[in-house]
Amino acid sequence: MWNRPAPLRVEKPSLQMKSVGIIGGGIGGVAAAASLHKLGIAATVYERAAELKEVGAGLMLWPNATRVLQSLGLLEQVQFPAGANTHFLVRANCGKILMNIALGDFDVPALCVRRSDLLAALLTAVPPDRIRLGHEFTHLEQTSSKVQVHFANGSTEEHDAVIGADGIRSRVREHVLGICEPVYRGYTVWRGVVTYAGSAIREGYSSETWGRGSRFGILGMGHGWFTWYATANMPRRDPPSLQQRKEELIQRLTGWHEPIPALIESAEFIMENGAFDLPPLPQWTAGRVTLLGDAAHPCTPNLGQGGGMALEDALVFAKCVAGASSLDAALQQYDSLRRHRTRHIQQRSLMMGHIGQWQNPVVVAGRRVVTSLLPAALFEHNFRRVYSYES
Numbered sequence: 001m002w003n004r005p006a007p008l009r010v011e012k013p014s015l016q017m018k019s020v021g022i023i024g025g026g027i028g029g030v031a032a033a034a035s036l037h038k039l040g041i042a043a044t045v046y047e048r049a050a051e052l053k054e055v056g057a058g059l060m061l062w063p064n065a066t067r068v069l070q071s072l073g074l075l076e077q078v079q080f081p082a083g084a085n086t087h088f089l090v091r092a093n094c095g096k097i098l099m100n101i102a103l104g105d106f107d108v109p110a111l112c113v114r115r116s117d118l119l120a121a122l123l124t125a126v127p128p129d130r131i132r133l134g135h136e137f138t139h140l141e142q143t144s145s146k147v148q149v150h151f152a153n154g155s156t157e158e159h160d161a162v163i164g165a166d167g168i169r170s171r172v173r174e175h176v177l178g179i180c181e182p183v184y185r186g187y188t189v190w191r192g193v194v195t196y197a198g199s200a201i202r203e204g205y206s207s208e209t210w211g212r213g214s215r216f217g218i219l220g221m222g223h224g225w226f227t228w229y230a231t232a233n234m235p236r237r238d239p240p241s242l243q244q245r246k247e248e249l250i251q252r253l254t255g256w257h258e259p260i261p262a263l264i265e266s267a268e269f270i271m272e273n274g275a276f277d278l279p280p281l282p283q284w285t286a287g288r289v290t291l292l293g294d295a296a297h298p299c300t301p302n303l304g305q306g307g308g309m310a311l312e313d314a315l316v317f318a319k320c321v322a323g324a325s326s327l328d329a330a331l332q333q334y335d336s337l338r339r340h341r342t343r344h345i346q347q348r349s350l351m352m353g354h355i356g357q358w359q360n361p362v363v364v365a366g367r368r369v370v371t372s373l374l375p376a377a378l379f380e381h382n383f384r385r386v387y388s389y390e391s
């Protein structure tokens with residue numbers, strides 16, 4: 001079990017923190033800026049790209065993540081265009097339902113959102129002049145009271161503290177902790193977004209279908225839109241062309257239940273990424289610099305929690321800074337509140353990936369029998385432990 005955060009004071013900051021620099025304008029970096037601004041602490045996001053944008057796929061936000069959005073006053077904005085999910089089905093590739101997991105009655109919903117909608121909502125909580133595009137972080141220097149941050153465009157900025165929210169291949173992490181290369185976990189993940197009007201998907205039911213060394217997931221994004229993902233065991237590779245991706249997937253998943261072939265066929269764009277993560281890091285913080293989101297604890301996508309963990313980090317970090325008497329104390333508190341929980345999610349996600357990617361026919365047949373016999377309540381209990389977290 002991880003420590004549940006003790007209620008934190010969020011009134012006027014007692015620590016005289018004038019400014020925080022955040023490297024990376026993804027979900028984690030922008031959420032951190034939004035959380036800090038909400039608590040009255042100035043934060044500037046530096047993003048290397050010329051515009052802030054997220055890939056088109058859907059993102060599952062479980063109640064632990066939507067609770068963060070509620071704290072930021074953004075839940076309604078995100079909820080409107082999204083799809084609510086109440087159940088999760090585990091299916092065999094013939095279509096048989098092996099397990100029906102009720103996600104439970106939480107104070108906030110489980111939503112599948114377009115990543116771009118989530119980012120747009122988070123950006124409404126950050127003053128536009130606090131987002132600096134075209135700023136690629138190169139290195140930093142620390143003194144006892146400041147951090148100087150240098151960018152590839154030749155500019156330099158100074159902050160009281162810096163957060164590296166620059167993703168799984170974090171340059172900030174490399175700079176302050178040494179090189180930590182992400183580990184490829186032996187399978188590839190494809191994603192697509194489609195509309196579907198047939199009767200093979202029940203409203204509110206997301207699902208994951210298990211085959212031999214392959215899975216296919218379907219998540220409802222609301223208003224007739226769905227995001228799907230597929231996985232397959234294979235050596236690390238550079239993605240082939242879009243048409244080849246589609247042909248390969250159709251061939252790999254021939255004979256899988258409806259509407260899987262139709263969902264693949266109708267996808268206009270299919271993304272392909274390897275499944276990478278990192279073993280839990282021994283430390284996140286060096287002096288006045290710390291890490292957040294995928295830079296701190298990248299995990300495989302099996303629990304759909306990477307973005308949720310980044311949102312949790314963001315709010316907890318802001319509360320720690322707002323409530324502490326010194327930066328050291330704030331960073332220590334952030335570390336102690338977040339490390340155990342994110343380690344647990346990283347490890348559980350890795351394990352779920354191993355089990356989901358089993359390929360041996362005997363083992364897969366055994367998994368199917370065991371899954372159909374296990375009580376769903378066992379999984380509901382485990383889900384509840386993850387989703388009831390309050391940042």
Ligand SMILES: Cc1cc2nc3c(=O)[nH]c(=O)nc-3n(C[C@H](O)[C@H](O)[C@H](O)COP(=O)(O)OP(=O)(O)OC[C@H]3O[C@@H](n4cnc5c(N)ncnc54)[C@H](O)[C@@H]3O)c2cc1C
Binds near residue numbers: 170
């Ligand atoms: C296939 C797949 C499915 C997933 N599904 C889910 C899901 O359903 N639910 C969920 O919660 N999570 C999911 N995740 C995980 C989620 O996408 C990540 O955990 C999340 O995007 C991490 O956000 P982040 O802000 O930490 O990093 P990122 O989103 O990677 O953002 C990092 C930002 O930093 C910028 N940057 C990088 N280097 C520099 C630099 N040197 N200088 C300046 N800027 C820089 C990048 O351009 C980028 O904008 C999934 C991941 C994958 C791969």
